Amino acid sequence: MKKICFLVVMLFVINMVSAQDLEVEKQAIKKVIQTSYVEGLQNEGDLTKIDQGIHPGFVLLGIGEEEEMWKLPIGKWKEKTEMKLKEGKLPRKENPVSIKFLSIDITGTAAVAKIEFYVGEKLTYIDYISLYKFKGNWKMVNKIFYKLPS
Numbered sequence: 355m356k357k358i359c360f361l362v363v364m365l366f367v368i369n370m371v372s373a374q375d376l377e378v379e380k381q382a383i384k385k386v387i388q389t390s391y392v393e394g395l396q397n398e399g400d401l402t403k404i405d406q407g408i409h410p411g412f413v414l415l416g417i418g419e420e421e422e423m424w425k426l427p428i429g430k431w432k433e434k435t436e437m438k439l440k441e442g443k444l445p446r447k448e449n450p451v452s453i454k455f456l457s458i459d460i461t462g463t464a465a466v467a468k469i470e471f472y473v474g475e476k477l478t479y480i481d482y483i484s485l486y487k488f489k490g491n492w493k494m495v496n497k498i499f500y501k502l503p504s
Contacts, residue, residue, distance in 0.1 A: 379492075380458045383465055383485060386492045387453070391483070396451035399435045399444030404428075409486070409493040416499065449474035453481075463487035471499070478502060 390407025394400045412428035438444040454470040463486055471479035484496040 379460050383458055383492050392451055392453055397446045399439040409495045412495055414497050
């Protein structure tokens with residue numbers, strides 16, 4: 355009987371530790387997305403923040419009006435960000451981008467975050483961001499999105 359009680363307690367403790375570890379990972383993912391994507395790419399144009407959380411192989415994927423798929427590698431996106439900095443469009447002075455996390459799903463070293471993307475107060479996109487964990491750090495590797503009707 356003591357062995358059974360001990361096993362039940364151990365299983366409970368292991369389950370609690372796993373849930374705590376999962377929450378720590380979710381918070382790390384939220385921080386990467388907030389810092390690199392929202393602050394770095396969208397609001398500030400801070401290339402250091404971008405590089406900290408976005409893998410060099412990152413690709414933004416989208417569907418055009420004729421339903422053709424297009425790709426924007428992070429290198430090109432960073433070039434556009436640098437241009438916006440030169441033009442004075444970044445850092446944003448009006449209508450900053452903000453996000454709301456709808457879900458984060460993690461399996462091992464892979465994760466997907468579903469977020470609402472706001473420009474100012476307006477919900478503009480639903481984003482699906484894929485991440486991998488490299489050497490203990492989460493990095494964004496891909497994004498697809500749905501643009502909400504105006």
